[in-house]
Amino acid sequence: MVSRSSLVTLASVTVVTGIVAYAVYFDYRRRNDVEFRKKLKKEKKKVDKHVAQAETEKQAASGVSAEELRAALAKIREEEHPISPGESEKHFMAQVGLGEQFVAQGEAFFMPAALSFFRALRVYPSPVELIMLYQQTLPEPVFKIVMELANMDVEDRVQGYYNHFPPSDMNVSVQPSADGTKKIIVANKDFEEGEVIYKELPVVADLDMDLQGKGTHCSYCLRQIGKGMTIRPEYDSLGAVYCSRTCQIRSKTQSENLLFGADSVLPEDSDNGLGALVQKDRKKAQTAFVEYIKSKGRLMLLLVARVFARQIACETLKLNPAEPIAEYTKHGLVETTYSIFDHMQRLRFVEGKVTQDERKLLAAVMGAALPGVSDIVTDERLATDVGRMSYNVIGICPTGGREDRPAPDERPEDQLRTRTPYGTSKQVGCGLYLVSAYIAHSCAPNAKPSFPSGTSELHMVATQYIKKGEEITMAYVDVSQHPDETPVEARRRRRIELARGWRFKCECPRCGSEVTESEERDIGVKGDEAKVEDVVSRVESGNAGTANTALD
Ligand SMILES: C[S@+](CC[C@H](N)C(=O)[O-])C[C@H]1O[C@@H](n2cnc3c(N)ncnc32)[C@H](O)[C@@H]1O
Numbered sequence: 297m298v299s300r301s302s303l304v305t306l307a308s309v310t311v312v313t314g315i316v317a318y319a320v321y322f323d324y325r326r327r328n329d330v331e332f333r334k335k336l337k338k339e340k341k342k343v344d345k346h347v348a349q350a351e352t353e354k355q356a357a358s359g360v361s362a363e364e365l366r367a368a369l370a371k372i373r374e375e376e377h378p379i380s381p382g383e384s385e386k387h388f389m390a391q392v393g394l395g396e397q398f399v400a401q402g403e404a405f406f407m408p409a410a411l412s413f414f415r416a417l418r419v420y421p422s423p424v425e426l427i428m429l430y431q432q433t434l435p436e437p438v439f440k441i442v443m444e445l446a447n448m449d450v451e452d453r454v455q456g457y458y459n460h461f462p463p464s465d466m467n468v469s470v471q472p473s474a475d476g477t478k479k480i481i482v483a484n485k486d487f488e489e490g491e492v493i494y495k496e497l498p499v500v501a502d503l504d505m506d507l508q509g510k511g512t513h514c515s516y517c518l519r520q521i522g523k524g525m526t527i528r529p530e531y532d533s534l535g536a537v538y539c540s541r542t543c544q545i546r547s548k549t550q551s552e553n554l555l556f557g558a559d560s561v562l563p564e565d566s567d568n569g570l571g572a573l574v575q576k577d578r579k580k581a582q583t584a585f586v587e588y589i590k591s592k593g594r595l596m597l598l599l600v601a602r603v604f605a606r607q608i609a610c611e612t613l614k615l616n617p618a619e620p621i622a623e624y625t626k627h628g629l630v631e632t633t634y635s636i637f638d639h640m641q642r643l644r645f646v647e648g649k650v651t652q653d654e655r656k657l658l659a660a661v662m663g664a665a666l667p668g669v670s671d672i673v674t675d676e677r678l679a680t681d682v683g684r685m686s687y688n689v690i691g692i693c694p695t696g697g698r699e700d701r702p703a704p705d706e707r708p709e710d711q712l713r714t715r716t717p718y719g720t721s722k723q724v725g726c727g728l729y730l731v732s733a734y735i736a737h738s739c740a741p742n743a744k745p746s747f748p749s750g751t752s753e754l755h756m757v758a759t760q761y762i763k764k765g766e767e768i769t770m771a772y773v774d775v776s777q778h779p780d781e782t783p784v785e786a787r788r789r790r791r792i793e794l795a796r797g798w799r800f801k802c803e804c805p806r807c808g809s810e811v812t813e814s815e816e817r818d819i820g821v822k823g824d825e826a827k828v829e830d831v832v833s834r835v836e837s838g839n840a841g842t843a844n845t846a847l848d
Pocket residue numbers: 477478479480481642643644733734735736737738739798800801802803804824825826828
C-alpha cells in the first residue's frame with residue numbers, strides 16, 4: 297500500500313505542479329461523456345488482465361541508476377507536450393497501451409514500459425488515482441521506476457519555480473531573507489532615484505464596490521472614463537463598463553463571461569447545447585452572488601472568484617482548436633510553464649473567513665456556467681484563497697488616489713486594508729500583483745508603486761539609489777507623519793495598521809532605531825502570524841517525501 301502521508305504529500309505536490317490544469321476538462325468529460333468513461337474502464341480492464349500474468353514475473357527493486365533515470369527524464373521533457381485536453385487524452389491512451397505491450401515482453405522491457413506509464417501519468421488529471429491503479433497493476437520494478445521518475449520530475453519543477461519567476465526582464469529576483477524564514481525581492485542591477493524598476497499588470501483587479509457599474513471607471517483596467525465614452529455590454533450581471541473594446545474582450549475572456557456573462561463557456565463544438573440549457577440558472581445564480589458581494593462589500597471574494605474563473609478560462613481556451621494558443625500565451629491568458637495556481641500557492645497569507653453561504657453562492661455561479669467545476673470551490677480552498685488575496689493585494693491609486701472614497705463602516709480591526717503607501721482610503725480599487733506581492737514592508741522604503749498611465753499597470757519606482765543585490769522594499773501603509781500627529785503617534789498608527797492588516801510586528805530598520813520599549817506593547821500582535829501553505833514550505837525545503845519509499 298502507498299502510505300497515507302505519502303499520498304497526502306503527493307496529492308498536494310501534484311496540485312502544486314499544476315497537473316491539476318487538466319482536471320477541469322477531464323472532470324467534465326468523466327461526468328458527461330459516456331464514451332470517455334467506457335474507454336477509461338476498458339483501459340482498466342486491460343491492465344487488470346495483465347496483472348495476473350505480471351504477478352508471475354515480479355522482479356526485485358528497479359535497480360536503475362539515478363543518472364539513467366535523469367537522462368530519461370530529460371529526454372521526455374524535450375518531447376513535444378500535448379497542450380489541448382483532446383491531445384492529452386489521446387497521448388494518455390497511447391502511452392498506457394504501449395506500456396502494457398512492453399510489460400508483456402518481459403523483464404528486459406521494463407524500463408521502456410515504465411517510461412510509457414510515466415508519460416501517461418504526466419498528462420493524467422488525477423495522478424494520485426492513477427498511481428494507486430499502477431501500484432495494484434504494474435510489476436513492482438516498473439512501478440518503482442515510474443515513482444522514481446515522478447518524484448524527480450515534481451522536485452525539479454517545484455524547485456525550478458524561481459528560475460522562471462520573476463521573468464528575467466523584470467530586473468529583480470526572489471531570494472531567501474537573511475534569516476531564511478521568508479522570501480524577499482532583490483535588485484538585479486543598480487537603479488537611480490526615480491527610475492522604474494519594473495512594470496507589472498495584475499492577475500486580477502477590481503474597482504472598489506462603490507465604483508462598480510457606476511460608469512466612471514473601466515471595470516477591467518480601472519482607468520477613469522470621460523462622460524459618454526463608456527462601453528456597456530448588453531448583458532453583464534455585475535454592471536461592468538469598459539473604456540475600450542480591448543479591455544472588454546480581455547475581461548470577458550479572463551473571467552467576466554464565466555462569472556457574469558451569458559455566452560457559452562465552452563467553444564461551440566464542445567458545448568453540445570449546454571449553453572442554452574443552463575442560461576436560466578446562470579442568471580439566477582449570478583444575481584444572487586452580485587447582490588451578496590455588493591451588500592456585504594466582499595471585494596476579496598470577488599477577486600478570488602476571478603482567479604478561479606481565470607484558471608478555468610485557461611483550460612477552456614485550450615479546447616478551441618480554431619484559436620491559436622500562442623496568441624493567448626502571449627497575453628498571459630494561457631500559462632504553459634507554471635499556472636496561476638502554482639503562483640497563488642506560494643503566496644504568504646493569514647487564513648481568511650468564508651461562510652458556507654458564500655461558498656454556495658460562488659459554487660452556484662461557476663456550476664451554472666460549467667457543470668462539474670463547482671467542485672473546485674471547497675470551504676478550505678476558498679478560505680485560504682480569500683486570506684491570500686486580502687494579504688497580498690495592492691491598492692491602486694492613480695495620480696495619488698481619490699478623496700471621495702466612502703468611509704468604511706466596519707470596526708477598525710475588520711476594515712479592508714490593501715498594501716499602499718497612499719492609504720487604502722485613497723484607492724479606486726485593488727489588484728493582485730505576483731512579483732510585487734513578495735516585496736517586504738519598510739517604514740523607510742526604497743521603492744513605491746505608482747500608476748502613471750492612470751490604469752492598474754503598476755510601475756515600481758526607486759525612491760532612492762538602489763544598488764544591485766539590495767533588497768527592494770515598499771510601504772504597505774501611509775508612513776508619513778500627518779499634520780495633527782506627533783512622531784510617536786504617527787509611529788504607533790503605522791505599526792497598528794501593519795499589525796491589523798498583515799499580522800506582523802514591523803522589524804524594519806527605521807522601527808528598530810525609533811521604537812522604544814514601552815511602545816512595543818499594545819499593538820495587538822507579538823511576532824509574525826503569516827504563513828505559506830505547508831506543502832510549499834515542505835517541498836521548498838526539499839522534504840516532499842514522495843519517493844518510491846511510498847510503499848508500506
Ligand atoms: C517579504 S515576505 C514576502 C512574502 C513571500 N511571498 C514569502 O513567501 O515569504 C513578506 C512577509 O514578510 C513579513 N514582513 C514584511 N515586512 C516586514 C517588516 N517590515 N517587519 C517584519 N516582517 C515583515 C510579513 O510576514 C510579510 O508577510
